Amino acid sequence: MTVLSIPTLSSHQLSLALDILDIREFAFKESLQHLDELAANGEFSQAQVKALRVLIKTLDDQEAARVLRDSCDGDEESLEVLRERVVHEARAAYVR
Numbered sequence: 493m494t495v496l497s498i499p500t501l502s503s504h505q506l507s508l509a510l511d512i513l514d515i516r517e518f519a520f521k522e523s524l525q526h527l528d529e530l531a532a533n534g535e536f537s538q539a540q541v542k543a544l545r546v547l548i549k550t551l552d553d554q555e556a557a558r559v560l561r562d563s564c565d566g567d568e569e570s571l572e573v574l575r576e577r578v579v580h581e582a583r584a585a586y587v588r
Contacts (some may be wrong), residue, residue, distance in 0.1 A: 498543040498563040503570040509544055510577045513556055516548055523548055
């Protein structure tokens with residue numbers, strides 16, 4: 493059971509978070525650096541960055557998807573972004 497909660501993310505922020513998760517597997521340090529760069533550019537609040545760092549460092553992809561879904565707070569546009577990306581990732585993992 494995942495206890496992590498991320499402050500609400502917009503669809504744009506959610507897309508950025510998913511991009512970071514995409515590179516986490518292959519370039520862990522770079523994914524954290526990219527998060528810091530986005531935060532420096534004002535894309536995420538300090539609370540969001542703190543929660544995303546925990547997500548990147550500790551959660552597997554399935555748990556991360558659950559936490560990100562919860563961060564959508566019912567926003568249909570964000571949920572649609574998440575659905576599209578998670579289905580795409582599931583297909584890619586199946587092909588591997």
